[in-house]
Amino acid sequence: MNEEADTGGLFAPERVAVIGATEREGSIGAAIIQNLADFTGDVVPVNPSRDTVFGEPCYPDLASVPEPVDLAVVVVPPPIAVDAVREAGEAGVRNVVVITAGFSETGSEGAQREQELRAVAAEYDLNLVGPNSLGVLSTPAGLNATFGPSNALPGSLSFMSQSGAFITAVLDWANDQGIGFKDVVSLGNKAVLDESDFLTHWRDDPETNVILGYLEGVADGRAFIDTARDVTQDTPVVVVKSGRTEAGADAASSHTGTIAGSEAAYEAAFEQAGVVRAENVQELFDYARSLDGLPMPDSDEVGIVTNAGGPGVMATDAVGDSGLSMASFTDDTLSTLEATMPEEANIYNPVDVIGDADIERFETALDTVLADDSVGCAIVISAPTAIVDYEELAAVIAERRLEHDKPVVACLMGGERAEPAADVLGEAGIPNYFDPARAVSSLDALSVQRDVEARSYEAPESFDVDRERAREILTDAADRGARRLGVEAMGLLDAYGLPTPDSELVEAPDAAESAAASIDGDVVMKIVSPDILHKSDIGGVAVGVAQEDVADTYETLMTRARNYQPDASILGVQVQEMVDVDAGTETILGMNRDPQFGPLLLFGLGGIFVEVLEDTSVRIAPVSGREAGEMVDELDSAPLLRGARGRPSADEAAVEEAIQRLSQLVTDFNAILELDVNPLLATEDGVQALDVRLTIDPDQL
Amino acid sequence: MNEEADTGGLFAPERVAVIGATEREGSIGAAIIQNLADFTGDVVPVNPSRDTVFGEPCYPDLASVPEPVDLAVVVVPPPIAVDAVREAGEAGVRNVVVITAGFSETGSEGAQREQELRAVAAEYDLNLVGPNSLGVLSTPAGLNATFGPSNALPGSLSFMSQSGAFITAVLDWANDQGIGFKDVVSLGNKAVLDESDFLTHWRDDPETNVILGYLEGVADGRAFIDTARDVTQDTPVVVVKSGRTEAGADAASSHTGTIAGSEAAYEAAFEQAGVVRAENVQELFDYARSLDGLPMPDSDEVGIVTNAGGPGVMATDAVGDSGLSMASFTDDTLSTLEATMPEEANIYNPVDVIGDADIERFETALDTVLADDSVGCAIVISAPTAIVDYEELAAVIAERRLEHDKPVVACLMGGERAEPAADVLGEAGIPNYFDPARAVSSLDALSVQRDVEARSYEAPESFDVDRERAREILTDAADRGARRLGVEAMGLLDAYGLPTPDSELVEAPDAAESAAASIDGDVVMKIVSPDILHKSDIGGVAVGVAQEDVADTYETLMTRARNYQPDASILGVQVQEMVDVDAGTETILGMNRDPQFGPLLLFGLGGIFVEVLEDTSVRIAPVSGREAGEMVDELDSAPLLRGARGRPSADEAAVEEAIQRLSQLVTDFNAILELDVNPLLATEDGVQALDVRLTIDPDQL
Structure with missing residues (x-):
């Protein structure tokens, strides 16, 4: 993470230099120059061995470029990539995208090279993307500084990905789906700029409505939580975190560690930061679309209007599986529906306008349902019939949605028949799904984001604790070479105000007796040794010891411990209040x-x-x-x-x-x-x- | 369910009569005649008020039709529909589809009409679909006896649905996806033929590979389990059961009933019957496609070959979430991959052939992975690159799949770019998904079905029990007017060989004493009364009663019971062996x-x-x-x-x-x-x- 990053120039440069530009077919240098054809600013090819690239004058180095460059895209081979970045720094270029691979992803030599790269970036205070990046892309300026085969449609989603290949796949697919982007960045090895930098950048970008991420890890967990917690208060962040099944790989050896591996940490971090987690690619874009196009619901109560009973039931099931619930209509709503719907219709939620419904009946039902104060959001479902024209129905849904300013999603079910209608809906920010379950889950994402935005940040409370005493306990233990502490470290908890039973560590039978006397009543006695982890297993714990047996028990416990492990370091016996x-x-x-x-x-x-x-x-x-x-x-x-x-x-x-x-x-x-x-x-x-x-x-x- | 149903004529008739045929635009009678245009057999319109329908001669009634009719489709209004069916019976028609609505779905008059319909069907031994059905459809004969707007493509899926509207939606969508059907039936109200009949029919149909169902309930639960358990041994049955969220609505009042509602019963029934349950529409067809096109895997170990790291990790995550696991390649496989892949490739599973892979490298990797004996199935993933032509890659995948006879699914990721490749794969029965998670879940369905087919039916064991004694206990209780029985009915369990503690019901203190004496040691004593359900709450249970206290305790328990409820019927006190x-x-x-x-x-x-x-x-x-x-x-x-x-x-x-x-x-x-x-x-x-x-x-x- 770059604390001072002013990342604006990355996505909205006026002049882009391509270091390593070429015309060689199949080369990255050529692909990037070609992808930059629609860029509204200037493109400057740089390559000492060429005079022109695709007809444009080519400069031998950045220093020779007469006008200031705000973004340098580096595609030269790894051995000279760091020098190219240094040159950019020297030439006053603030933003650099390193496409070149062969850094930390390839072993120790590459890791060393990445260290050098990072040092150069720090020296010149560069906003550096990569290395090993597919590039960056920003639709308002027609900037496609990637070497992928597809460009993006304009839109208000901004997308960062730790996998460049995934970007190429997503763009190809999104173009087909009519899904557009504001910015796209391939994070590469994240040597300098990481996900937190882009979160911050896009939070401040009025053209970005939703931030999407494909992440395999985060560079700095604490920074990510702090940044994302702030960003998600205004801007939805939807992330697919992959590598979930490596959960527990880094798990520590202790009992707790075994249970809560690092997947658990991601889950917790995303929850605490308000990041909406998508389990897979489909969810990522389903959530993105509804968060981009629809307002937040005021309530989690869903109203459903359908001309088909079966799909209505499926949607109802999906509502039951989600964080949403089915709205109970007011009496007013029910009377209106009763007065306007045919007798065979079902006026309770899900409202079944039945198969012979025309557009007007759909509109009346939807209008009535959306007018119900208890209804926070709605789903309109239609199976194909001879009566309903999907495009007309789509227009009505879009209009009613705007009118009531509540989120509505559609299931105008079908294949090609539904496509023109889906376009009409899409224009109005309304997703259309064949599967009612997806419609419901896209509404659910709105509800989740609404709750994230509603929760105000609450700083952790700072309790009045005895930090110095805790430090002493830890330092004393460290000084005597201890690495694993047990009951003898209860003072640590006490220093931080966690209630503990009366307790004393003693090193002789008579000390045990007086400790027990001051506690009063029966006591618990435990052997204390950093070398004996499972005290109970060796009979190292005695419960309910009467005052008169304390001295004997002390000896018994010591004997057992020595028999068990003659060379164990034994700190003594903890005499502790009996707790029921x-x-x-x-x-x-x-x-x-x-x-x-x-x-x-x-x-x-x-x-x-x-x-x-x-x-x-x-x-x-x-x-x-x-x-x-x-x-x-x-x-x-x-x-x-x-x-x-x-x-x-x-x-x-x-x-x-x-x-x-x-x-x-x-x-x-x-x-x-x-x-x-x-x-x-x-x-x-x-x-x-x-x-x-x-x-x-x-x-x- | 119709025990004797010979349902063949429903889907492969030679002559179909449409009772209520008409030319009126927008009418069901016209829609069906028009949908039957491609039928390879004869279509006979029947309507007393017309001479011709769309140019074909129209008969006043079935009796006037000179040649035998094997299927009658009834679309006349409800009041005369039963008579039309009777006429069909009289005319010797065996198969009838009642499209007409207005039966049990509309209240008591309709329910009465459905009773009559059922009686007529029984009288003439009719295979009757409906009423309130969209119709039936069978592609080999070009039979589309539905009034829906779409026909089906030919295929080997057979589909039954309790929602007609859902069929229209599915057909429209499936045509677009290139998914074909053998037969489709809209079950309607299931007055006669139900899901079990069609399971049986399609099991015996060599042209049906997979049976799909959309069900909201089953007509006869026991018949469904018995039939489906048999059918699923050969033919996969995939069902979306909707109405899940009404789980518990019918739950009985007892403690057990509260927990296990009827959704639990469906879950259990599907599991016991080997039905593959799909949670939503997408899963229904994802599972259908892989079960239709691919062989079962010999093992659950998945091999993945990808040119893109990120999507490879996503697929690996999805494998972790599924019932499958990632294959560990043999040393041979690893050596071959090491020898054939570039140094930067990852030869461990998931195999990353990296972004510059050409078709040959993909083929070598896939071939090597499929040749590994531990690999049961595989996924090939590709992001779009300039090097790989998706159609060529699709052809290679199809070839390798056949060669190794192992199931393979593809994620050739992209939008339009992927469509021709998806067609090539589809021809070979291989589904292609953008989302790796869907690819994995479609393989998982194969593994589930393989396990269903592998398990041999095991009849419930018949234990040697004392059924007569059990009957006596129940009859005695019934005779004394009891509806709720308690500890006094332990004999019922004993009669069926469930071990119970020594125990005796006594009605006097001295009887209690001798019962306790024969048990020996301390005893438990419990008041026995059908009117006192929560014995412990009123002090009606005494634990650890010494022999000498038994008589007194008897009196105490009786007193407490009488005080609690003076008019309670008290059967006595159960004296029972103490159990630790x-x-x-x-x-x-x-x-x-x-x-x-x-x-x-x-x-x-x-x-x-x-x-x-x-x-x-x-x-x-x-x-x-x-x-x-x-x-x-x-x-x-x-x-x-x-x-x-x-x-x-x-x-x-x-x-x-x-x-x-x-x-x-x-x-x-x-x-x-x-x-x-x-x-x-x-x-x-x-x-x-x-x-x-x-x-x-x-x-x-």
């Missing part, structure tokens, strides 16, 4: 660091819910109160926290606060690589962290 | 009767798993051993039965046997409307039914 776990619900609160997004928080109910049912929720830290609340809400097992089946109900506010406090801890200390609070006992009166395990990296302290 | 529930896992085994499919079995782990997490599995009884096993396997919580998290592992064979024995009980007795065994305790040593509740209908005894 049956009074609450055991939960797990954990964190592992995702390589892209940093601290990934995980929350779930303990035991089987996490391990067998994998019922967990994740968010990237730091989280806000709203996000902490979502982490609880999302669990299938959430009702159990709320007293389902006669279980003790938990203090949810306390749970959410614990999530936020842990979020603050792991955000404050990068040295904490992984952390599990397990269990975090949630009761009616609050929460208590009963045990903790973490891994630290002393180099980050 | 902690030694096993509590499960629920239940049944409620689905209005379409009959006894719907439900199995799940008890408590939260059923009530909060809704983790249950369902099947229509009677179930086979395989199906009972699936009911256990399908549960997310199944690992808990298998000893996950240190839980006692259960005797799964005993659980499966219990499911089958309950299946036999509820199949034998229609009088059992609902039944819950809750809990069914599953331990290492077997199962035990600890309590039961059921509702009976004495009229069915």
